[in-house]
Amino acid sequence: MHELSLMEATLAIALTQTQAAGASTIHSLELQVGTLSGIVPEALAFAFDVASAGTAAEGAELRLKTVPTRCYCGDCQQEFQPRDWIYECPHCHRLSTDICQGQDLILASLEVS
């Protein structure tokens, strides 16, 4: 999708937080990519190489973790992980419209010095 602009936004946050921590070098970044976000991890990795050049993040390790979609079934009052794009509760088989995980791109942590 727009992995380059997303990576630029990610690095802007990372660089600000690095400075705030009194550090000058980023050694690694952990990004959590929700499967429902539409973001392609491989494209994000490529965009990282491009966007980090010349910054404190150049050469840093990018750790990408995929976060699966999780839904909530109001009838069963429990969460479940759908098998595919049809959000059917495995217990009562009703279709859920309540998505509780998987839509986000989260910059989880940095390692800096």
Add this chain to the structure above:
Amino acid sequence: MCGQCGCETESQSAEKNVSTPRRVELRQNVLDKNDRLAEHNRALFRHLLVLNFLSSPGAGKTTLVKRLLRDRDLTTSVGPLHQYVDPLRAGVIVGDLASDRDAERLRQTGVPVVQINTGNLCHLEAEMVAKAAQQLDLASFDLLIIENVGNLVCPAAFDLGEDLRLVLMSVTEGEDKPLKYPTMFKSAHAVIISKIDLATMVGFNREAALHHLHLIAPQALIFELSAITGEGLASYYTYLSEHIFQCCDKGIITSS
């Protein structure tokens, strides 16, 4: 210490290179920026009903919006708005990569229209909508229509501050659209199956389309209509007028 001149420079560099990295926990949502701007739009638009029309290119967004604007007296004469005498007051923001053809078409209905040309960007974002809205006298509207860039992929991810997200799929696109673009259809308040006057001609499988929509987008109301013949518009207009009435009922709308 530098072995040549006795300065400290090299050893200081060496110390920096071996300093132990420390972990900084963040848990920051990178997608927050547009969401915050969309909430800002929502506050700005609180006295209006705001619609975001999305679809692939050519599904009939502009034609349907134009029909709604031409019929705007009808929207106030069906459903709970019938007691209002005045026609519906509307403004439009339309997004395309280039050209203002859609804006020109819609201006023919006599409403103010702002055209956003996104250049190479394939979707509208909340910030663009906020800037375009500055060119409109929002206080004079009941309804703000946003016609998004024709694209079933990227616009899904960008909240613009709308009240209702209306996703169109035309009968000419086939019945598999919801299966192919689940993220977009899962984000819809209502799905509009458009161009139904052509359904027989193109062999559209209505039952399959409705089944796919039920599986992928069980949350969405479904309207089947033709903006050309007028078939199916009444229930769609009733739906819109009920929502406009809810905005009015909050005591915010003013009728001249």
